[in-house]
Amino acid sequence: MRYVSGKLLERWLIVADLPRRKLALSNDPKVVETVMLDRGGVFPKSDVVHDLLVPLIGEGVFGQPGGTRVKETRRIFSRSLATIPDEVMRAVTERLTREYVDRWLRSPGGRVGISEEFSRLTVDVVSEVTLGDRFSEEESIRFTRLFFEYHKKAAALLLMIAHDDVTTRARIIREMGLSPIGAEMRELMLRRFVKPILTGARPLESAPFALALAQSGRMSEGAEGEQALLDEIAVMLLAGHETTASTLSWLASELAGRSDLQDTAAMALSGKSAPGGYWREASPEAVADALAKEALRLYPPIGFFLRETREEAVFRGKQVPAKSFFVIAPWTLHRHRSLWSRPDEFAPMRWLDGSPAPARTSYMPFGLGARICPGARFAAVEMETILRGLLPRARLTLSPGKRAKPLGNLTSRPDREIVLGISERRRADG
Ligand code: HEM
Numbered sequence: 001m002r003y004v005s006g007k008l009l010e011r012w013l014i015v016a017d018l019p020r021r022k023l024a025l026s027n028d029p030k031v032v033e034t035v036m037l038d039r040g041g042v043f044p045k046s047d048v049v050h051d052l053l054v055p056l057i058g059e060g061v062f063g064q065p066g067g068t069r070v071k072e073t074r075r076i077f078s079r080s081l082a083t084i085p086d087e088v089m090r091a092v093t094e095r096l097t098r099e100y101v102d103r104w105l106r107s108p109g110g111r112v113g114i115s116e117e118f119s120r121l122t123v124d125v126v127s128e129v130t131l132g133d134r135f136s137e138e139e140s141i142r143f144t145r146l147f148f149e150y151h152k153k154a155a156a157l158l159l160m161i162a163h164d165d166v167t168t169r170a171r172i173i174r175e176m177g178l179s180p181i182g183a184e185m186r187e188l189m190l191r192r193f194v195k196p197i198l199t200g201a202r203p204l205e206s207a208p209f210a211l212a213l214a215q216s217g218r219m220s221e222g223a224e225g226e227q228a229l230l231d232e233i234a235v236m237l238l239a240g241h242e243t244t245a246s247t248l249s250w251l252a253s254e255l256a257g258r259s260d261l262q263d264t265a266a267m268a269l270s271g272k273s274a275p276g277g278y279w280r281e282a283s284p285e286a287v288a289d290a291l292a293k294e295a296l297r298l299y300p301p302i303g304f305f306l307r308e309t310r311e312e313a314v315f316r317g318k319q320v321p322a323k324s325f326f327v328i329a330p331w332t333l334h335r336h337r338s339l340w341s342r343p344d345e346f347a348p349m350r351w352l353d354g355s356p357a358p359a360r361t362s363y364m365p366f367g368l369g370a371r372i373c374p375g376a377r378f379a380a381v382e383m384e385t386i387l388r389g390l391l392p393r394a395r396l397t398l399s400p401g402k403r404a405k406p407l408g409n410l411t412s413r414p415d416r417e418i419v420l421g422i423s424e425r426r427r428a429d430g
Pocket residue numbers: 045061062063074077081126235236239240241243244247296300301302305306364365366367368370371372373374375376378379
Protein backbone atom coordinates (compact mmCIF):
# COMPACT_ATOMS: atom_id res chain seq x y z
CA MET A 1 0.00 0.00 0.00
CA ARG A 2 3.04 2.23 0.12
CA TYR A 3 3.24 1.92 -3.63
CA VAL A 4 -0.36 2.60 -4.65
CA SER A 5 -2.71 5.13 -3.18
CA GLY A 6 -5.74 7.28 -3.88
CA LYS A 7 -8.84 6.25 -5.78
CA LEU A 8 -7.46 2.90 -6.96
CA LEU A 9 -7.41 1.64 -3.38
CA GLU A 10 -11.02 2.77 -2.89
CA ARG A 11 -12.40 0.45 -5.58
CA TRP A 12 -14.85 -2.13 -4.25
CA LEU A 13 -12.80 -4.94 -5.77
CA ILE A 14 -9.46 -5.02 -7.52
CA VAL A 15 -8.07 -8.21 -9.02
CA ALA A 16 -4.50 -7.66 -10.22
CA ASP A 17 -1.82 -9.90 -11.70
CA LEU A 18 1.35 -10.63 -9.77
CA PRO A 19 4.06 -12.58 -11.62
CA ARG A 20 2.79 -15.96 -10.43
CA ARG A 21 -0.58 -15.38 -8.80
CA LYS A 22 -3.52 -13.02 -8.66
CA LEU A 23 -3.87 -10.45 -5.91
CA ALA A 24 -7.35 -9.31 -4.89
CA LEU A 25 -8.23 -6.39 -2.63
CA SER A 26 -11.77 -5.58 -1.62
CA ASN A 27 -13.58 -2.82 0.27
CA ASP A 28 -17.04 -4.20 -0.47
CA PRO A 29 -18.79 -4.88 2.87
CA LYS A 30 -20.29 -8.15 1.60
CA VAL A 31 -16.92 -9.41 0.37
CA VAL A 32 -15.22 -8.33 3.62
CA GLU A 33 -17.88 -10.23 5.57
CA THR A 34 -17.38 -13.35 3.42
CA VAL A 35 -13.57 -13.37 3.55
CA MET A 36 -13.15 -12.48 7.21
CA LEU A 37 -16.23 -14.12 8.74
CA ASP A 38 -18.62 -16.33 6.82
CA ARG A 39 -16.06 -18.32 4.85
CA GLY A 40 -12.96 -17.50 6.88
CA GLY A 41 -11.79 -21.12 6.59
CA VAL A 42 -11.54 -20.78 2.81
CA PHE A 43 -9.46 -17.60 3.22
CA PRO A 44 -6.77 -18.48 5.80
CA LYS A 45 -3.79 -16.28 6.67
CA SER A 46 -1.25 -16.39 3.88
CA ASP A 47 1.94 -18.37 4.46
CA VAL A 48 3.83 -15.18 3.56
CA VAL A 49 2.88 -13.99 7.08
CA HIS A 50 4.36 -17.18 8.52
CA ASP A 51 7.57 -16.91 6.50
CA LEU A 52 8.13 -13.27 7.43
CA LEU A 53 7.63 -13.92 11.13
CA VAL A 54 9.24 -17.32 11.60
CA PRO A 55 12.68 -15.94 12.57
CA LEU A 56 10.97 -14.10 15.40
CA ILE A 57 8.00 -16.12 16.62
CA GLY A 58 8.90 -19.56 15.27
CA GLU A 59 5.71 -21.60 15.01
CA GLY A 60 3.77 -19.25 17.33
CA VAL A 61 0.04 -18.87 16.68
CA PHE A 62 0.14 -15.50 14.94
CA GLY A 63 1.85 -16.92 11.84
CA GLN A 64 -0.33 -20.03 11.52
CA PRO A 65 -3.05 -20.25 8.86
CA GLY A 66 -5.71 -21.86 11.07
CA GLY A 67 -7.06 -25.21 12.24
CA THR A 68 -7.68 -26.95 15.55
CA ARG A 69 -4.29 -26.14 17.08
CA VAL A 70 -4.79 -22.43 16.36
CA LYS A 71 -8.24 -22.53 18.00
CA GLU A 72 -6.79 -24.23 21.10
CA THR A 73 -3.88 -21.82 21.37
CA ARG A 74 -6.13 -18.79 20.92
CA ARG A 75 -8.27 -20.10 23.78
CA ILE A 76 -5.19 -20.17 26.03
CA PHE A 77 -4.36 -16.55 25.13
CA SER A 78 -7.95 -15.42 25.69
CA ARG A 79 -8.34 -17.36 28.95
CA SER A 80 -5.12 -16.01 30.42
CA LEU A 81 -6.01 -12.42 29.49
CA ALA A 82 -9.54 -12.87 30.87
CA THR A 83 -8.12 -13.85 34.30
CA ILE A 84 -6.35 -10.49 34.65
CA PRO A 85 -8.68 -7.91 36.24
CA ASP A 86 -8.82 -4.42 34.71
CA GLU A 87 -7.62 -2.96 38.04
CA VAL A 88 -4.39 -4.97 37.81
CA MET A 89 -3.72 -3.84 34.24
CA ARG A 90 -4.53 -0.27 35.26
CA ALA A 91 -2.30 -0.31 38.37
CA VAL A 92 0.75 -1.66 36.48
CA THR A 93 0.21 0.73 33.55
CA GLU A 94 -0.25 3.71 35.88
CA ARG A 95 2.97 2.97 37.76
CA LEU A 96 5.04 2.45 34.62
CA THR A 97 3.55 5.49 32.86
CA ARG A 98 4.44 7.69 35.84
CA GLU A 99 8.01 6.40 35.77
CA TYR A 100 8.36 7.02 32.00
CA VAL A 101 6.72 10.46 32.03
CA ASP A 102 8.98 11.54 34.97
CA ARG A 103 11.98 10.59 32.86
CA TRP A 104 10.65 12.24 29.69
CA LEU A 105 10.09 15.49 31.56
CA ARG A 106 13.76 15.44 32.63
CA SER A 107 15.09 14.62 29.15
CA PRO A 108 17.89 16.82 27.81
CA GLY A 109 16.55 19.63 25.60
CA GLY A 110 13.02 18.44 26.34
CA ARG A 111 13.07 16.20 23.24
CA VAL A 112 11.88 12.60 23.30
CA GLY A 113 11.85 9.93 20.57
CA ILE A 114 8.29 9.01 21.35
CA SER A 115 7.87 5.93 19.13
CA GLU A 116 10.78 4.11 20.75
CA GLU A 117 9.68 5.24 24.21
CA PHE A 118 6.09 4.05 23.69
CA SER A 119 7.44 0.71 22.44
CA ARG A 120 9.52 0.36 25.60
CA LEU A 121 6.64 1.38 27.84
CA THR A 122 4.12 -0.96 26.20
CA VAL A 123 6.47 -3.94 26.13
CA ASP A 124 7.06 -3.33 29.86
CA VAL A 125 3.31 -3.21 30.51
CA VAL A 126 2.46 -6.39 28.61
CA SER A 127 5.40 -8.35 30.03
CA GLU A 128 4.82 -7.29 33.64
CA VAL A 129 1.10 -7.99 33.46
CA THR A 130 1.26 -11.34 31.66
CA LEU A 131 4.68 -12.67 32.72
CA GLY A 132 5.41 -10.85 35.96
CA ASP A 133 8.72 -9.29 34.85
CA ARG A 134 10.18 -6.77 32.45
CA PHE A 135 13.38 -6.16 30.50
CA SER A 136 16.20 -4.14 32.00
CA GLU A 137 16.65 -0.68 30.50
CA GLU A 138 19.50 -1.85 28.29
CA GLU A 139 17.56 -4.93 27.10
CA SER A 140 14.42 -2.99 26.32
CA ILE A 141 16.30 -0.41 24.25
CA ARG A 142 18.01 -3.19 22.32
CA PHE A 143 14.78 -5.16 21.89
CA THR A 144 12.75 -2.23 20.53
CA ARG A 145 15.54 -1.10 18.19
CA LEU A 146 15.93 -4.61 16.82
CA PHE A 147 12.20 -4.87 16.23
CA PHE A 148 12.23 -1.59 14.31
CA GLU A 149 15.04 -2.98 12.10
CA TYR A 150 13.02 -6.15 11.60
CA HIS A 151 10.00 -4.12 10.49
CA LYS A 152 12.02 -2.16 7.98
CA LYS A 153 13.34 -5.32 6.36
CA ALA A 154 10.21 -7.50 6.40
CA ALA A 155 8.65 -6.53 3.05
CA ALA A 156 5.67 -8.79 2.36
CA LEU A 157 5.38 -7.69 -1.27
CA LEU A 158 8.78 -9.12 -2.17
CA LEU A 159 7.74 -12.55 -0.92
CA MET A 160 4.39 -12.31 -2.68
CA ILE A 161 6.13 -11.65 -5.98
CA ALA A 162 8.55 -14.53 -5.45
CA HIS A 163 5.84 -16.91 -4.35
CA ASP A 164 6.19 -20.61 -5.35
CA ASP A 165 9.64 -20.06 -6.79
CA VAL A 166 11.43 -21.83 -3.94
CA THR A 167 14.96 -20.75 -4.83
CA THR A 168 14.15 -17.08 -5.31
CA ARG A 169 12.04 -17.07 -2.20
CA ALA A 170 14.81 -18.59 -0.05
CA ARG A 171 17.29 -16.08 -1.46
CA ILE A 172 14.98 -13.13 -0.75
CA ILE A 173 14.40 -14.22 2.84
CA ARG A 174 18.16 -14.66 3.33
CA GLU A 175 18.90 -11.27 1.83
CA MET A 176 16.29 -9.52 3.96
CA GLY A 177 18.53 -10.38 6.91
CA LEU A 178 15.66 -11.20 9.30
CA SER A 179 17.25 -14.28 10.90
CA PRO A 180 20.07 -12.62 12.88
CA ILE A 181 17.69 -9.95 14.18
CA GLY A 182 15.04 -12.52 15.11
CA ALA A 183 17.67 -14.71 16.81
CA GLU A 184 18.93 -11.86 19.00
CA MET A 185 15.41 -10.85 20.00
CA ARG A 186 14.56 -14.45 20.85
CA GLU A 187 17.70 -14.71 22.98
CA LEU A 188 16.64 -11.62 24.95
CA MET A 189 13.15 -13.07 25.57
CA LEU A 190 14.57 -16.50 26.39
CA ARG A 191 16.93 -15.16 29.05
CA ARG A 192 14.57 -12.67 30.64
CA PHE A 193 11.25 -14.55 30.57
CA VAL A 194 11.40 -18.18 29.43
CA LYS A 195 14.35 -19.58 31.43
CA PRO A 196 13.20 -18.17 34.79
CA ILE A 197 9.75 -19.70 34.22
CA LEU A 198 11.12 -23.10 33.24
CA THR A 199 13.63 -23.25 36.10
CA GLY A 200 11.01 -22.18 38.64
CA ALA A 201 12.91 -18.96 39.47
CA ARG A 202 9.72 -17.09 38.55
CA PRO A 203 6.62 -18.53 40.23
CA LEU A 204 3.81 -19.26 37.78
CA GLU A 205 1.33 -17.46 40.04
CA SER A 206 2.97 -14.15 39.09
CA ALA A 207 2.87 -14.94 35.36
CA PRO A 208 -0.77 -15.53 34.27
CA PHE A 209 0.12 -16.31 30.66
CA ALA A 210 2.75 -18.90 31.60
CA LEU A 211 0.32 -20.37 34.12
CA ALA A 212 -2.38 -20.76 31.44
CA LEU A 213 0.12 -22.44 29.09
CA ALA A 214 1.21 -24.81 31.88
CA GLN A 215 -2.39 -25.66 32.81
CA SER A 216 -3.11 -26.51 29.17
CA GLY A 217 -0.17 -28.90 29.01
CA ARG A 218 1.88 -26.56 26.82
CA MET A 219 4.95 -26.51 29.02
CA SER A 220 7.33 -29.36 28.47
CA GLU A 221 10.96 -30.12 29.28
CA GLY A 222 13.89 -30.08 26.91
CA ALA A 223 15.04 -27.85 24.11
CA GLU A 224 11.89 -28.37 22.05
CA GLY A 225 9.60 -27.46 24.94
CA GLU A 226 11.70 -24.37 25.61
CA GLN A 227 11.42 -23.21 21.99
CA ALA A 228 7.65 -23.88 21.86
CA LEU A 229 7.13 -21.81 25.01
CA LEU A 230 9.33 -19.06 23.60
CA ASP A 231 7.27 -19.02 20.36
CA GLU A 232 4.01 -18.20 22.17
CA ILE A 233 5.63 -15.79 24.63
CA ALA A 234 7.10 -13.98 21.61
CA VAL A 235 3.59 -13.71 20.09
CA MET A 236 2.19 -12.27 23.31
CA LEU A 237 4.98 -9.74 23.69
CA LEU A 238 5.17 -8.67 20.06
CA ALA A 239 1.45 -8.59 19.17
CA GLY A 240 0.78 -7.11 22.61
CA HIS A 241 3.07 -4.10 22.45
CA GLU A 242 3.88 -2.79 18.98
CA THR A 243 0.23 -2.25 18.03
CA THR A 244 -0.49 -0.15 21.11
CA ALA A 245 2.81 1.73 20.77
CA SER A 246 2.15 2.58 17.14
CA THR A 247 -1.39 3.86 17.91
CA LEU A 248 -0.09 6.03 20.75
CA SER A 249 2.78 7.39 18.63
CA TRP A 250 0.44 8.57 15.86
CA LEU A 251 -2.01 9.93 18.38
CA ALA A 252 0.73 11.89 20.21
CA SER A 253 1.95 13.26 16.90
CA GLU A 254 -1.58 14.39 15.88
CA LEU A 255 -2.10 16.09 19.25
CA ALA A 256 1.35 17.70 19.17
CA GLY A 257 0.31 19.39 15.92
CA ARG A 258 -3.03 20.61 17.35
CA SER A 259 -2.35 22.44 20.61
CA ASP A 260 -5.99 23.57 20.98
CA LEU A 261 -7.30 20.01 20.82
CA GLN A 262 -4.47 18.76 23.02
CA ASP A 263 -5.18 21.35 25.74
CA THR A 264 -8.89 20.56 25.87
CA ALA A 265 -8.13 16.82 25.86
CA ALA A 266 -5.69 17.29 28.78
CA MET A 267 -8.40 19.10 30.75
CA ALA A 268 -11.08 16.56 29.89
CA LEU A 269 -8.80 13.64 30.81
CA SER A 270 -8.36 15.17 34.27
CA GLY A 271 -12.16 15.36 34.61
CA LYS A 272 -12.32 19.12 33.93
CA SER A 273 -14.23 19.13 30.67
CA ALA A 274 -15.88 22.51 30.13
CA PRO A 275 -19.64 22.26 29.39
CA GLY A 276 -20.17 23.50 25.84
CA GLY A 277 -16.45 23.06 25.04
CA TYR A 278 -15.08 20.64 22.46
CA TRP A 279 -15.60 17.56 24.62
CA ARG A 280 -18.90 18.79 26.08
CA GLU A 281 -19.45 16.82 29.27
CA ALA A 282 -17.72 13.62 28.26
CA SER A 283 -16.09 11.59 31.05
CA PRO A 284 -12.29 11.07 31.04
CA GLU A 285 -12.88 7.42 30.03
CA ALA A 286 -15.04 8.47 27.07
CA VAL A 287 -12.46 11.07 25.95
CA ALA A 288 -9.60 8.57 26.10
CA ASP A 289 -11.74 6.05 24.22
CA ALA A 290 -12.60 8.57 21.46
CA LEU A 291 -8.95 9.59 21.07
CA ALA A 292 -7.81 5.97 20.82
CA LYS A 293 -10.61 4.99 18.42
CA GLU A 294 -9.84 7.89 16.11
CA ALA A 295 -6.10 7.10 16.12
CA LEU A 296 -6.96 3.46 15.38
CA ARG A 297 -9.20 4.59 12.52
CA LEU A 298 -6.59 6.77 10.81
CA TYR A 299 -3.58 4.63 11.68
CA PRO A 300 -4.72 1.02 12.16
CA PRO A 301 -1.53 -0.70 13.38
CA ILE A 302 -2.25 -3.77 11.27
CA GLY A 303 -3.06 -1.95 8.05
CA PHE A 304 -3.87 -5.00 5.97
CA PHE A 305 -4.78 -8.64 6.46
CA LEU A 306 -3.07 -10.90 3.99
CA ARG A 307 -5.15 -13.99 3.27
CA GLU A 308 -5.07 -16.66 0.54
CA THR A 309 -7.90 -18.33 -1.34
CA ARG A 310 -8.15 -22.11 -0.89
CA GLU A 311 -10.85 -22.40 -3.57
CA GLU A 312 -11.84 -20.41 -6.59
CA ALA A 313 -14.30 -17.65 -5.68
CA VAL A 314 -16.43 -15.20 -7.66
CA PHE A 315 -17.04 -11.74 -6.24
CA ARG A 316 -18.85 -8.89 -8.00
CA GLY A 317 -18.77 -10.98 -11.19
CA LYS A 318 -14.98 -11.36 -11.11
CA GLN A 319 -13.22 -14.66 -10.77
CA VAL A 320 -10.56 -15.00 -8.09
CA PRO A 321 -8.70 -18.28 -8.68
CA ALA A 322 -7.66 -20.67 -5.91
CA LYS A 323 -4.22 -19.81 -4.43
CA SER A 324 -4.64 -16.06 -4.98
CA PHE A 325 -3.65 -13.52 -2.35
CA PHE A 326 -6.62 -11.73 -0.83
CA VAL A 327 -6.14 -8.44 1.00
CA ILE A 328 -8.68 -6.83 3.31
CA ALA A 329 -7.19 -3.55 4.45
CA PRO A 330 -8.36 -1.55 7.46
CA TRP A 331 -6.06 1.14 6.07
CA THR A 332 -8.30 1.71 3.05
CA LEU A 333 -11.62 0.84 4.74
CA HIS A 334 -11.03 3.32 7.58
CA ARG A 335 -10.36 6.21 5.18
CA HIS A 336 -12.85 5.27 2.47
CA ARG A 337 -14.80 8.30 1.20
CA SER A 338 -18.00 6.31 0.73
CA LEU A 339 -17.87 4.91 4.26
CA TRP A 340 -16.82 7.94 6.35
CA SER A 341 -17.50 11.65 6.46
CA ARG A 342 -14.32 13.81 6.54
CA PRO A 343 -12.31 10.57 6.22
CA ASP A 344 -8.82 12.08 6.36
CA GLU A 345 -9.50 14.42 9.26
CA PHE A 346 -8.43 13.56 12.81
CA ALA A 347 -11.80 14.20 14.47
CA PRO A 348 -12.17 12.26 17.75
CA MET A 349 -15.52 13.91 18.44
CA ARG A 350 -17.09 11.72 15.74
CA TRP A 351 -17.09 8.94 18.38
CA LEU A 352 -19.01 11.05 20.90
CA ASP A 353 -21.48 13.06 18.87
CA GLY A 354 -24.21 10.43 18.80
CA SER A 355 -23.51 9.33 15.20
CA PRO A 356 -24.33 5.67 14.57
CA ALA A 357 -21.44 3.27 15.21
CA PRO A 358 -19.63 2.23 12.01
CA ALA A 359 -20.44 -1.13 10.44
CA ARG A 360 -18.13 -3.94 11.56
CA THR A 361 -16.97 -4.22 7.94
CA SER A 362 -15.96 -0.51 7.82
CA TYR A 363 -13.98 -0.33 11.07
CA MET A 364 -11.89 -3.26 12.23
CA PRO A 365 -8.64 -2.20 13.92
CA PHE A 366 -8.73 -5.42 15.96
CA GLY A 367 -9.62 -7.63 12.99
CA LEU A 368 -12.79 -9.62 12.43
CA GLY A 369 -13.77 -13.26 12.64
CA ALA A 370 -11.77 -16.28 13.72
CA ARG A 371 -8.47 -14.39 14.13
CA ILE A 372 -9.82 -11.30 15.89
CA CYS A 373 -7.41 -9.81 18.45
CA PRO A 374 -7.73 -11.42 21.89
CA GLY A 375 -6.06 -8.37 23.48
CA ALA A 376 -8.61 -5.64 22.58
CA ARG A 377 -9.77 -5.10 26.18
CA PHE A 378 -6.17 -5.06 27.41
CA ALA A 379 -5.30 -2.48 24.76
CA ALA A 380 -8.27 -0.26 25.64
CA VAL A 381 -7.47 -0.22 29.37
CA GLU A 382 -3.77 0.31 28.70
CA MET A 383 -4.20 3.17 26.22
CA GLU A 384 -6.74 4.94 28.43
CA THR A 385 -4.40 4.70 31.42
CA ILE A 386 -1.37 5.93 29.47
CA LEU A 387 -3.30 8.90 28.02
CA ARG A 388 -4.61 9.86 31.45
CA GLY A 389 -1.11 9.59 32.93
CA LEU A 390 0.55 11.56 30.13
CA LEU A 391 -1.58 14.37 28.71
CA PRO A 392 -2.65 16.14 31.92
CA ARG A 393 1.03 16.28 32.97
CA ALA A 394 2.91 16.97 29.74
CA ARG A 395 2.56 19.32 26.79
CA LEU A 396 3.62 17.79 23.47
CA THR A 397 4.98 19.82 20.56
CA LEU A 398 6.22 18.85 17.11
CA SER A 399 9.94 19.06 16.33
CA PRO A 400 11.30 20.42 13.07
CA GLY A 401 12.30 17.82 10.50
CA LYS A 402 10.76 15.42 8.06
CA ARG A 403 7.38 14.03 9.18
CA ALA A 404 7.13 10.27 9.72
CA LYS A 405 4.99 8.17 7.41
CA PRO A 406 3.49 4.76 8.13
CA LEU A 407 5.98 2.02 7.32
CA GLY A 408 3.35 -0.46 6.11
CA ASN A 409 5.46 -3.62 6.12
CA LEU A 410 4.30 -5.72 9.08
CA THR A 411 2.51 -2.84 10.79
CA SER A 412 1.76 0.84 10.25
CA ARG A 413 4.39 1.97 12.76
CA PRO A 414 6.18 5.23 11.87
CA ASP A 415 8.98 4.79 9.32
CA ARG A 416 11.25 7.10 11.32
CA GLU A 417 11.46 8.11 14.94
CA ILE A 418 8.83 10.69 15.93
CA VAL A 419 10.70 13.19 18.08
CA LEU A 420 8.44 15.42 20.16
CA GLY A 421 9.10 18.29 22.52
CA ILE A 422 7.79 17.37 25.98
CA SER A 423 7.43 19.92 28.75
CA GLU A 424 5.63 20.19 32.06
CA ARG A 425 2.04 21.31 31.53
CA ARG A 426 1.41 24.30 33.74
CA ARG A 427 -2.01 25.07 35.13
CA ALA A 428 -2.39 28.00 32.70
CA ASP A 429 -1.82 25.67 29.73
CA GLY A 430 -5.05 23.88 30.51
C1 HEM B 1 -4.18 -1.10 19.78
C2 HEM B 1 -3.80 -2.29 20.09
C3 HEM B 1 -4.00 -3.52 19.27
C4 HEM B 1 -4.45 -3.68 17.99
C5 HEM B 1 -4.91 -2.61 17.03
C6 HEM B 1 -4.42 -5.10 17.70
C7 HEM B 1 -4.83 -5.66 16.49
C8 HEM B 1 -4.76 -7.00 16.20
C9 HEM B 1 -5.23 -7.60 14.99
C10 HEM B 1 -5.84 -6.84 13.83
C11 HEM B 1 -5.01 -8.94 15.05
C12 HEM B 1 -5.40 -9.98 14.03
C13 HEM B 1 -4.48 -10.09 12.85
C14 HEM B 1 -5.06 -10.91 11.71
O1 HEM B 1 -6.24 -11.25 11.66
O2 HEM B 1 -4.27 -11.18 10.80
C15 HEM B 1 -4.37 -9.19 16.33
C16 HEM B 1 -3.96 -10.42 16.77
C17 HEM B 1 -3.45 -10.65 18.02
N1 HEM B 1 -3.35 -9.74 19.06
FE1 HEM B 1 -3.78 -7.78 18.97
N2 HEM B 1 -3.96 -5.76 18.79
C18 HEM B 1 -3.70 -4.85 19.78
C19 HEM B 1 -3.25 -5.10 21.06
C20 HEM B 1 -3.03 -6.34 21.57
C21 HEM B 1 -2.67 -6.61 22.95
C22 HEM B 1 -2.51 -5.55 24.03
C23 HEM B 1 -2.50 -7.96 23.05
C24 HEM B 1 -2.13 -8.80 24.25
C25 HEM B 1 -2.02 -8.36 25.46
C26 HEM B 1 -2.74 -8.54 21.73
C27 HEM B 1 -2.62 -9.87 21.40
C28 HEM B 1 -2.85 -10.40 20.16
C29 HEM B 1 -2.60 -11.78 19.82
C30 HEM B 1 -2.07 -12.86 20.75
C31 HEM B 1 -2.97 -11.95 18.47
C32 HEM B 1 -2.86 -13.21 17.63
C33 HEM B 1 -4.15 -13.96 17.52
C34 HEM B 1 -4.13 -15.05 16.45
O3 HEM B 1 -3.06 -15.36 15.92
O4 HEM B 1 -5.19 -15.59 16.15
N3 HEM B 1 -3.08 -7.52 20.88
N4 HEM B 1 -4.26 -8.00 17.02
